[in-house]
Amino acid sequence: MDTLHLLFNAVTVIFIAATMFAAGLGATVEALRGVFTDVPLLVLALLANTVVVPLLGWGVGALFGLPAAPFVALVLIASSPGGPFGAKLAMVQDGDVVAGAAMQVLLATIGSLTFAPTVNGILTAANVGNSVSLDVAALVWTVALLQLVPFAIGLLLRRYATPTAREWHPTADAVSNVTFLIVLAGMLLGSWRDVLALLGSLALLAGFVLAVAAFAVGTLLATGPPVRRTTMGSVAAVRNVGPALAAIGIAFDNQPAILGALAAVLLSGLAAALPIATVFSRRRNRPPRTGETR
Numbered sequence: 001m002d003t004l005h006l007l008f009n010a011v012t013v014i015f016i017a018a019t020m021f022a023a024g025l026g027a028t029v030e031a032l033r034g035v036f037t038d039v040p041l042l043v044l045a046l047l048a049n050t051v052v053v054p055l056l057g058w059g060v061g062a063l064f065g066l067p068a069a070p071f072v073a074l075v076l077i078a079s080s081p082g083g084p085f086g087a088k089l090a091m092v093q094d095g096d097v098v099a100g101a102a103m104q105v106l107l108a109t110i111g112s113l114t115f116a117p118t119v120n121g122i123l124t125a126a127n128v129g130n131s132v133s134l135d136v137a138a139l140v141w142t143v144a145l146l147q148l149v150p151f152a153i154g155l156l157l158r159r160y161a162t163p164t165a166r167e168w169h170p171t172a173d174a175v176s177n178v179t180f181l182i183v184l185a186g187m188l189l190g191s192w193r194d195v196l197a198l199l200g201s202l203a204l205l206a207g208f209v210l211a212v213a214a215f216a217v218g219t220l221l222a223t224g225p226p227v228r229r230t231t232m233g234s235v236a237a238v239r240n241v242g243p244a245l246a247a248i249g250i251a252f253d254n255q256p257a258i259l260g261a262l263a264a265v266l267l268s269g270l271a272a273a274l275p276i277a278t279v280f281s282r283r284r285n286r287p288p289r290t291g292e293t294r
Helices: 002-025 029-036 039-063 068-078 085-092 097-126 136-160 162-197 203-220 226-237 241-251 256-285
Strands: none
Touching (some): 002 085, 002 097, 002 162, 039 097, 068 097, 097 136, 203 226, 203 256, 226 256
16 A cells, blocks of 8 residues: 555656646746736736635635534645646646646745645634644745746756757656546545545535636636636636645644545545536637637
8 A cells, every 4th residue: 555655646746747847848938927927917816826715615614514624624725726737727728828837836835835824814713623834945845846847947948949848748748648647546546435435425515616616716816818817717726735735744643534535625626627627628629609709
């Protein structure tokens, strides 16, 4: 079991790095500059992901009357922006991959700083759970190593070795796609008992509703053409599991009930976000109708 766990972690790391590397290979400095100089987009994305979505997690958990363990799991996920699946869903929906990848890295970095106080504030107000204290430097370092560095390498190759970047891009995309499927399968196989145990509760529905609501908020609180706004929606819909897992280990002593609920919420959230991205991909790849805007 330990060997399988190590293999799953290794594939997950490869998936994150390959996805960000592929995004960097497809980016340009000019396009990236356009994202980071769009102040309204940055402000709205930060508002959506660090304020509105965490409050949605609290609201959905309270609305469904979730027990303590799934409530804590939902709040942890909702309070942790910048999940690496965001860039992948931008690719799946044929969205603005450059903006999605750049925003994902930015949100993951800022989320490393905002995660603990956000969780503490919500759990204290809701009178649930323990105080959360995390190693912020370790979280920022993890984001830099797994997401920022591969993206930057791909971006540099695109700028200074364009033929090589174009040659490597399909391979990087293929590695990202294959490892994405392996990670999804691993999550399902490794967590099916936890998911089954929660079938009689509202935890799965809560995770699904949170992802749909987060997609809507991320899309509405964005600027630019529809392709960019829906990309921001996908980035908001999938959250960063790293800080949530660290918090469960540090503040909740790896309680199996919270770990199981976290897996269930993650899977139900992906079950909502992935079909949404697929629908947009199919819509964008069919011939446009007269007067249609995408």
